[in-house]
Amino acid sequence: MPSTASEAVRRMIELSRESEQLNQQALEAQSDLDAKLSVQHEADAVLAARTDALNAARDEVRRFQPVIDRTAIAAYQGARTNRMFAVLVSDSPQQLLDQMSTLDVVESKTTEQLKHFKKANDAAQAAETAARAAADTARGAADKAEQVRADLESKRGALGGAVTQVVEAWGALSAGDKSALAGAAFPPGFDRDSLLEGLVPGSGTSALAAALTRIGDPYVWGATGPRQFDCSGLVQWAFKQVGEDVPRTSSQQARYGTPVPKDQMQPGDVIFFYSDISHVGIYAGNGLMVHASTFGVPVAVAPINTTPFHSARRY
Structure with missing residues (x-):
């Protein structure tokens, strides 16, 4: 213990x-x-x-x-x-x-x-x-x-x-520990409204906008929405809102679309983490992503550099 x-x-x-x-x-x-x-x-x-x-x-x-x-x-x-x-x-x-x-x-x-x-x-x-x-x-x-x-x-x-x-x-x-683990829904200085206003319509950015509407929803293993999600379930749900039928799992999603170098990522691109590609989120620009992190941590916007980067794709 x-x-x-x-x-x-x-x-x-x-x-x-x-x-x-x-x-x-x-x-x-x-x-x-x-x-x-x-x-x-x-x-x-x-x-x-x-x-x-x-x-x-x-x-x-x-x-x-x-x-x-x-x-x-x-x-x-x-x-x-x-x-x-x-x-x-x-x-x-x-x-x-x-x-x-x-x-x-x-x-x-x-x-x-x-x-x-x-x-x-x-x-x-x-x-x-x-x-x-x-x-x-x-x-x-x-x-x-x-x-x-x-x-x-x-x-x-x-x-x-x-x-x-x-x-x-x-x-x-x-x-107190639960609250600290959950963290804030947005990092300091993040302005969701300004980000949404600056997005150019398209499957990726529109999916990002959809994902941002789920901030605060709980992480649940195997969930695909509309009120609770796991990481790949959130990505699938967000793109489904804009008519894009992406695969269910993070490893399948990592083979969908086209690869994007890390230094050329744009808001709406899909980011994968860990060597086994067991986590995924949607890039929100400025080194941030929206993702369903893990149990006890609601859907949130978080830095991407806290998790080992694997690859990125554009749908």
Whole structure:
């Protein structure tokens, strides 16, 4: 247990940082699971279609099977269906012509049906191959989804444990320590109205303006607004207000848009922090950002140099 108030606050900050990392990891795992489930559903749909095609092909084969069976039986029993046999057994020219005509019709029909049977049989074999491949794909997709689901449950469990520790540490702080940890909503000298007046309309600056309306809202793990947020949830919500559909997690957001060098950042750019990209905020100019920091600290404007910079993007 911390022996001093400063140690308690420091421990609270450490626990909050750990929980923020776990929160982003759990969100990433959930996003991964959603993607894997989408692939699984698509694979299941393909399997269902392939199975239907296979059943239809087998039905077509069964439709021609009696003809094939009769032909095979006739051949086995020594049935004579050629023209020479007709000549040998005919009693008259007319009878010969009639028998030949009949044999031609029988042979033509049999040949045509044999062609249909072969076509249907080939289609059935192809459909069976496709169905087996689809079944393998569906099983593989289901296995991958199950692996990600297990990973998600593990990360959620770790997050739950970390959150419990953070809340307990928060509860142990004095009112003064809680107030000091929360800090001010704006740094000294910051003028939100002047900043908003100077913004040029655009997705980035308009999203910044939207984020600034959430100053004072609480940090909640996994929250995406409109009254409580985690760090990436605030960024997603702010850009959604101006019609920009950005990804959910900080690591996904770090791959969205175009990269911007740190010395060329403009208000409205999105800034990422830590080597694992587990925190994100929206640049407000003059070395400041608006962000949902961590539990116990409401959405606020804060300096960017208090957190290890990773990269910046422009949406």
